Amino acid sequence: MSLQLERFAFLGGGHMAQALIKGLVLGGVQPQQIHVLDRNADKCALFRSEYSVGATHDLKTVLNGATTLIIVVRPNDVKPLLMDIAQLEGPSRRIISCASGLTCEQLQAWLNPQQHTIIRAMPNLPASVQSGITALYADDDVLDQDRVIAENLMRSVGSVFWINIEDQLHEITGVSGSGPGYVFRLMDAMTQAAVKLGVPEAQARMLVVSTFLGSAHLALAHAEPLSELCQAVCVKGGTTERGIDVFNRHDVDGLFDAVLKAVVDRSRELH
Ligand SMILES: NC(=O)c1ccc[n+]([C@@H]2O[C@H](COP(=O)([O-])OP(=O)(O)OC[C@H]3O[C@@H](n4cnc5c(N)ncnc54)[C@H](OP(=O)(O)O)[C@@H]3O)[C@@H](O)[C@H]2O)c1
Numbered sequence: 693m694s695l696q697l698e699r700f701a702f703l704g705g706g707h708m709a710q711a712l713i714k715g716l717v718l719g720g721v722q723p724q725q726i727h728v729l730d731r732n733a734d735k736c737a738l739f740r741s742e743y744s745v746g747a748t749h750d751l752k753t754v755l756n757g758a759t760t761l762i763i764v765v766r767p768n769d770v771k772p773l774l775m776d777i778a779q780l781e782g783p784s785r786r787i788i789s790c791a792s793g794l795t796c797e798q799l800q801a802w803l804n805p806q807q808h809t810i811i812r813a814m815p816n817l818p819a820s821v822q823s824g825i826t827a828l829y830a831d832d833d834v835l836d837q838d839r840v841i842a843e844n845l846m847r848s849v850g851s852v853f854w855i856n857i858e859d860q861l862h863e864i865t866g867v868s869g870s871g872p873g874y875v876f877r878l879m880d881a882m883t884q885a886a887v888k889l890g891v892p893e894a895q896a897r898m899l900v901v902s903t904f905l906g907s908a909h910l911a912l913a914h915a916e917p918l919s920e921l922c923q924a925v926c927v928k929g930g931t932t933e934r935g936i937d938v939f940n941r942h943d944v945d946g947l948f949d950a951v952l953k954a955v956v957d958r959s960r961e962l963h
Pocket residue numbers: 703704705706707708709729730731732735749763764765766767769772773790791792814815816817869870
């Protein structure tokens with residue numbers, strides 16, 4: 693099913709809405725098909741000027757004619773928003789929720805008594821440059837035509853895969869949903885370390901970003917375990933080996949166990 697017949701209402705005009713809208717427009721969706729709800733006048737103005745899409749704080753206006761609602765407010769803001777939608781007593785809708793931690797059952801309960809089609813998505817921020825990865829989940833009773841719209845929407849901003857067990861979205865949040873945050877934190881630390889060694893900041897940033905990008909391309913191109921790719925850089929008795937020794941002495945595996953556990957625990961708390 694084509695996205696050209698859809699009218700999208702983005703409920704929330706923050707980072708994820710911007711990432712998805714940027715990607716969608718680049719992918720050929722017309723700005724007139726998109727309407728954004730945000731309570732901040734400055735953010736609405738930005739959407740109108742930067743992406744030529746409709747943007748307002750008025751829920752009724754945004755819902756009018758919308759075929760697909762995309763929930764992109766923070767998890768704590770979802771319940772009051774959905775209860776407002778329920779109050780308006782509109783038609784049954786296709787709803788794609790990007791909110792971490794909140795289950796289809798919970799979302800439907802807040803929309804009660806109107807039954808809606810709910811699909812959960814866990815995208816990530818590189819969607820804004822069409823390099824995102826999104827996990828999708830829907831209960832068994834969701835029709836193929838609704839799944840196809842969700843899949844095409846997210847495919848326009850990157851790769852997509854479906855999961856069959858809703859609970860796995862917590863772990864996926866910990867890996868790819870929050871993952872860009874870890875990568876930027878690591879890139880920043882590596883850049884700052886280079887600057888301390890005397891590398892000019894702009895050059896350090898370019899070296900670090902290009903190294904992450906090139907390494908990711910290499911990892912995508914090769915099926916062997918990532919540990920083997922690491923070994924390929926570590927010439928025996930050479931320079932890289934010394935650096936990797938420092939990682940190991942500081943228990944980098946344990947660090948990532950702790951990071952992912954903290955994020956997954958938080959995702960479960962939001963439930
Ligand atoms: N950012 C990511 O990388 C990422 C990745 C995966 C999933 N997600 C999910 O995507 C969702 C959005 O994240 P985000 O980072 O885009 O959040 P965000 O930048 O905080 O954007 C949310 C926006 O919605 C506005 N808002 C909240 N409730 C509203 C209401 N009732 N009416 C109108 N506007 C309202 C907020 O206004 P105020 O600021 O005034 O409250 C804010 O401008 C979250 O549920 C998150 O779990 C995000």
